[in-house]
Amino acid sequence: MGALEDGRFDPEIPAIAIGGEGGELAMGTIEDHVRVLLKGLGEDPEREGLRKTPMRVAKAFRDGTRGYRQKVKDIVQDALFPEAGLDNGTGQAGGAGGLVVVRDINLFSCCESCLLPFSIQCHVGYVPSGKRVVGLSKLSRVTDIYAKRLQEPKRLADEVCWALQNSINPAGVSVALQCWHIRFPEVLKCNPNPSHPSRSTMQGWVRTTVCSSTGIFNEKNSSLWDEFHGLLKLRGINLSDAGCSSIHSWCPSMSLDLTECHGNISISNFPIGKVSSQSAMVAAVASILQSLGEDLSRKELFGTPYRYVHWLMNFRRSNLD
Structure with missing residues (x-):
């Protein structure tokens, strides 16, 4: 797990104020930018059905990224307990050093490449x-902290694994994620070639399985990963296709050729006289990301505002059933 050992992941990103004047200012700013998006879509933000939409969207963005404003230590520090029964040689986790597993933690996150949601089923073993164990409910809460940030599956698994390893100091941690990304049907319009990989993956939810592990799970002669996998398999959860290395461009929007699709959007999807609204919409999304505390210079966010606008413009013309 070289990615975990090189210090790339910081489990305690500085908190961003969510209440008081600062939080209200951020909400108001996001609402203003959502109105820009609605106007760019040809909608009237003042019509009765949309008057509260900017507020609702702003709340959704804030809630969906609340993990940036939470700290793992606040959840874990008071939830470590002695392993019951160790004095008699039998621990609550099946013996001293026994494997503890929590499965089927249902979460959602937002994709950092396109801002669309993806669903997660998380399984954690440690x-x-x-002689210490952590309250089982805390494992799901720690996982949720990292899910409520702009993410991609492999980094999410690595960050959860890293955070648990450093906060509860176990002998080892294993995390497996099954993820489903909402499809991006407009990719097909930009890639008319029937042999293009995106055409076979856009027919349903895009699925991937990833894993991450630390400590004794990575020891050459350890059978713990097989034991973890076996316990999950009893519940019909198959990790045989889990990727333990970095996944390149799992998001379907990454199949877009931004240069080619730019012409498609400007000509086909924007009414004459409103081509300039595309730039305003992209700028609005970029400002929303900044209001959420994101760093737009982060390489993973390159093109994200554009892809989100692209999806919005095509959503009205796409059959997602």
């Missing part, structure tokens, strides 16, 4: 050390 081996206690130092």
